[in-house]
Amino acid sequence: DIQMTQSPSSLSASVGDRVTITCRASQNIITYLNWYQQKPGKAPQLLIYAASSLKGGVPSRFSGSGSGTDFTLTISSLQPEDFATYYCQQTYSVRTFGEGTKVEIK
Amino acid sequence: EVQLLESGGGLVQPGGSLRLSCAASGLTFSNYAMAWVRQPPGKGPEWVSGISGDATRTYYADSVKGRFTISRDNSKNMLYMQMNSLRVEDTAVYYCAKYHGLGSYDAFDIWGQGTMVTVSS
Secondary structure (H helix, E strand, O other), X not given: OOOEEEEOOEEEEXXXXXXXXXXXXXXXXXXXXXXXXXXXXXXXXXXXXXXXXXXXXXXXXXXXXXXXXXXEEEEOOOOHHHOOEEXXXXXXXXXXXXXXXXEEEO | OOEEEEEOOEEEOOOOOEEEEEEEEOOOHHHOXXXXXXXXXXXXXXXXXXXXXXXXOEEEOOOOOOOEEEEEEOOOOEEEEEEOOOOHHHOEEEEEEXXXXXXXXXXXXXXXXXXXXXXXX
């Protein structure tokens, strides 16, 4: 299976900060990469698919980029409701997820 | 509004069995492939199994192949997972999730609230 490695595993940031999360695949997945947000006690929610396409209704402060093995999720100006854990997922082969990046309040 | 509601989780001893159910509403259920995704405590999600809209194709993670069986009843808008020979490492929150096709891409765009399965003696 393709391994997905996220970094950092956690970060502390303030409201208004620009936040960048990285996801690396163990092999080339082209742009078959999704990003999800998960809040405590809730199911993950889709934010971005195909590496850079924003799901309808997701705020434009979220953006995704990358191709091949290296991908990035960026939150341009962190809002209070964005404190959560973020997961990447590859859909190139048997679906696998990263271990998550927890975004905490500084 | 599309909703998925899981049930059937609980505490079971190693080697035991459980059947999970997922009730779908607000969509033409048979049009969509569905999946079970689990999340062990404090870890990332893990895809477990998927099934096509017409139930003719099923897929399993290696970790559950031969022990778990996914099925669906489109007349009842229901998704199921029969879990046998349960192991401690199967302990997780189990979510049912809807596949959304986006050209050649796909994603899980709707998730249930999850049901906890604990395997322990």
